Amino acid sequence: MANSxxxxxxxxxxxxxxxxxKARRSRIRTFLRKVEEAIAGGDQTAAQQALQAAQPEVMRGVTKGVLHKNTASRKISRLAHRVKSMA
Structure with missing residues (x-):
């Protein structure tokens, strides 16, 4: 226990x-979940819009020290690839 x-x-x-x-991490996960749900729903335009909304939020997490830069880039890259391959 702290004494001084x-x-x-x-x-x-x-x-x-x-x-x-914790709040930032939760917010980022919410944005990522919206992209996942749009992909699962099969709606490419909704998935694209959700991804565009999620990207700055994830990168903001990097600048605030919640996520590592490579982790954020990997998540965005994989989601973008999945959205693009829906066509």
Whole structure:
């Protein structure tokens, strides 16, 4: 357990940060799920629009440190390939 005042402050900061990161991660997953559902539904235009909405959200996760850059790129690339192959 934290004893010094600075360590106690760090614990409080980490708790706040964890909540923010959890919310961001959840938001990203929601956007990705919408793309997956559009692909499963077979609607290419809806899937394309969902992908365009998800892309900046995923990359924002990279800049905020929630996702690794390569992970985000891989997810976007694979989804884009699946959307493109629906035609």
């Amino acid at each position: 005042p600075s360590a106690k402050k760090r614990v409080r900061q980490i708790e706040r940060r964890t909540d923010v990161n």
